[in-house]
Amino acid sequence: MMLIHHDEEALANASKQQLWADYAAFNEALVKAGAGFAAGERLESSVAATTVRVRDGGSQVLDGPYADTKEQFAGYFMIDVPDLDEAITWARRCPSAKYGAIEIRPFTPEGRWSSAWAKQGQNRS
Numbered sequence: 353m354m355l356i357h358h359d360e361e362a363l364a365n366a367s368k369q370q371l372w373a374d375y376a377a378f379n380e381a382l383v384k385a386g387a388g389f390a391a392g393e394r395l396e397s398s399v400a401a402t403t404v405r406v407r408d409g410g411s412q413v414l415d416g417p418y419a420d421t422k423e424q425f426a427g428y429f430m431i432d433v434p435d436l437d438e439a440i441t442w443a444r445r446c447p448s449a450k451y452g453a454i455e456i457r458p459f460t461p462e463g464r465w466s467s468a469w470a471k472q473g474q475n476r477s
Contacts, residue, residue, distance in 0.1 A: 353430055354439070355455040356448045357423040360397060363451040374447035381445065382429070392429035423452045 363371075382389040401424075403414045426448065433439050436456065443454035 353428055353457050353459065354392070354443055354446060355428050355457060356392070356426045356446070356452065357455060358426040358448060358452040359423050360426075363426075363448075366451060371447060378445060378447055382431075389429075389431050392427050394427040395425065398424035426452070 401415075405412045405414070429442075429446065431439060431442050433442065436458075439456045439458075443449060443456055446454050448454060
């Protein structure tokens, strides 16, 4: 899974025409890649977020995102690739990488709690 984190200010200043063209090309590439790849979903801005926390038997409902950070969770793409290197290749192609970060996170295989790629902790810059 590729989780998209945007710097909302940088994204607001981006050329919308170029951004949508870049995403159209990226989505087309996902479709051409075949089975296991799916276009993701875009989330509303962090100003529309509500965070719920439960602590010591009580709960808090707060306006805004969970983390006080410049980059906010903005959406995701589902990809099915054989290894982290291939996931990194796709993340680099994602237009949102220009306006924040793409977090790559594998699903934990059924019956196994350790990360599928934890042993591949090599630097891939």
